[in-house]
Every structure is written in structure tokens, then in C-alpha cells.
Amino acid sequence: MPRVLLIEDDRAVREGVALALRRQGHEVALAVTGEDGLILLRSFRPDVVVLDLMLPGMPGLDVCRAMRALDPTLPIVMVTARGDDEDIVVGLEVGADDYVVKPVQARVLQARLRAVLRRAAAPVGESGIPRIDTYGDLAIDRAGLAVTRQGSPVALAPSELRLLLTLSASPGQVFSRQQLLEAVWEHSYHGDARLVDACVRRLRVKMGEPPREPRYIHTVRGFGYRFAAW
Structure with a gap:
């Protein structure tokens, strides 16, 4: 199963989401800060990142920029508070592939992760003919x-x-x-x-x-x- 890096400072959200993902068979690495997330990015080598925008220390938007610079193809799903329209737009501009709003519903997040991982594995269903x-x-x-x-x-x-x-x-x-x-x-x-x-x-x-x-x-x-x- 794909490896997920979850960067979230809210303990309840972090543990709840991690539990739901592990029940689905994912290997999950957890980080509380953006700085720790960037370290884990190099050592854990995730298939997809779930990134909260409201983080202590390094802001989530800066973390997204840094991750996108390190790996242009890494799928990133950002988590944002409901109604933070400006943050959503900026997050998408700096490289997030999709987003979910809090409170995070496990089934919604899992559907988003499946979709971004499918896109990463096969961006378009081509016929296989070299062209x-x-x-x-x-x-x-x-x-x-x-x-x-x-x-x-x-x-x-x-x-x-x-x-x-x-x-x-x-x-x-x-x-x-x-x-x-x-x-x-x-x-x-x-x-x-x-x-x-x-x-x-x-x-x-x-x-x-x-x-x-x-x-x-x-x-x-x-x-x-x-x-x-x-």
C-alpha cells in the first residue's frame, strides 16, 4: 500500500486520520511541524503527503513550496479550515494537487488520496502506442x-x-x-x-x-x- 506522510499539529486530527489510514493498510509517518515533515520526506520517502496549512513554525504554504521544489511529481493533498478560500487558492498556486477541509472525514480523504495516487501512477489512460x-x-x-x-x-x-x-x-x-x-x-x-x-x-x-x-x-x-x- 502507498506510504503516507501526514503533517498535522492537531493531536486529535493527526491520530484520528493516521488510524483511519492504517486501517486501510497504509504505512503512515507523522510530523507535527513543517520542518520535521521535510526531514521525514527525505528519510521516509512517501508516495503522498497530507499537509495541514496551519502549522507552528514553518507555515504549511512554505512547506508545500519546499516539497514541490524537492520533488515536482510528489502528490500533495492539503488540509485547510473551512472557509479559508484565500489559503486554498494560494495552496493550489504553490503546488498542492488537491485539498480537504476540516473537520476531515476519513472517507473523503481516502477518496482524494486514491485519486491523486491514480493520477501519479497513470496521468492519462493512453493506448500504449509510442507517440x-x-x-x-x-x-x-x-x-x-x-x-x-x-x-x-x-x-x-x-x-x-x-x-x-x-x-x-x-x-x-x-x-x-x-x-x-x-x-x-x-x-x-x-x-x-x-x-x-x-x-x-x-x-x-x-x-x-x-x-x-x-x-x-x-x-x-x-x-x-x-x-x-x-
Whole structure:
């Protein structure tokens, strides 16, 4: 079973979540502070991180940035207090793949973890046929799950890669945010459009897209996003 690193300073939440995850067969490492979490990241080598944003010492957002810098592909699910909309948006901007709100429901968290782990293991259900698609100076290796621009590799988190693969598979087609939530995050009913918008912004930055006139991923106001037709 996947290994989970849980970083949470609230003892009751930490022990309750850890118990639920262990009952599901996960190996769980616990940290109370962000600093301890970063140490465990190197020694425990988790498959997924559950990160509380409100931590003593190093803030959760800074921990997320540091983890994303150390491992661009590591799935991170952040935990936030209900109603902290600004923190949710910023957390998604700095690299979290998904989030749950407190009080944490074990079944909701487990569903989120299964989804992010599936995305990390197989970002898109491809046919297995080796194929590299080229769009201008952007190359997408759909079999090897690798992206380069101007010959240089572009390091993408699983959700960013899935988003790019989904959009680029149908150039010119407009995808609504809900369609992208279902395709990329597997959120059928309770999806949050902020996941999509934050991921698009991160993806554009990593691809070196001009913020005002992106070449590849276009915003269709009032509808969603489309990949440029080539």
C-alpha cells in the first residue's frame, strides 16, 4: 500500500486520520511541524503527503513550496479550515494537487488520496502506442509522459501533466472547468473550479507562456480552456 506522510499539529486530527489510514493498510509517518515533515520526506520517502496549512513554525504554504521544489511529481493533498478560500487558492498556486477541509472525514480523504495516487501512477489512460506530438516548440511524449519545450524538459506535477495531456489531445476543443475536473481530478459532483484555474496558471508558468498572450493554453471567457489548434 502507498506510504503516507501526514503533517498535522492537531493531536486529535493527526491520530484520528493516521488510524483511519492504517486501517486501510497504509504505512503512515507523522510530523507535527513543517520542518520535521521535510526531514521525514527525505528519510521516509512517501508516495503522498497530507499537509495541514496551519502549522507552528514553518507555515504549511512554505512547506508545500519546499516539497514541490524537492520533488515536482510528489502528490500533495492539503488540509485547510473551512472557509479559508484565500489559503486554498494560494495552496493550489504553490503546488498542492488537491485539498480537504476540516473537520476531515476519513472517507473523503481516502477518496482524494486514491485519486491523486491514480493520477501519479497513470496521468492519462493512453493506448500504449509510442507517440510524440509536436506543437511548435513544444513536444509531448504521450508514452513516456514527458514534456519538452525548445528541447528543454518541463518538470510537471501529475495534475499538471494530466491537464496538458487532456487539453492537447483535442486541439481547438473548448473544455469547461467541470469537464476538466472530471477528467483530471475525478471530481464529478463537488469539484472546485479553482483547482483548474490554479493548475492552468502553474502550467503556463512552467511552460514559459507569456501571461497576457499564451501561445498554447487559451482561456475562453465564460466557458473554460482550449489548447491552440495546430
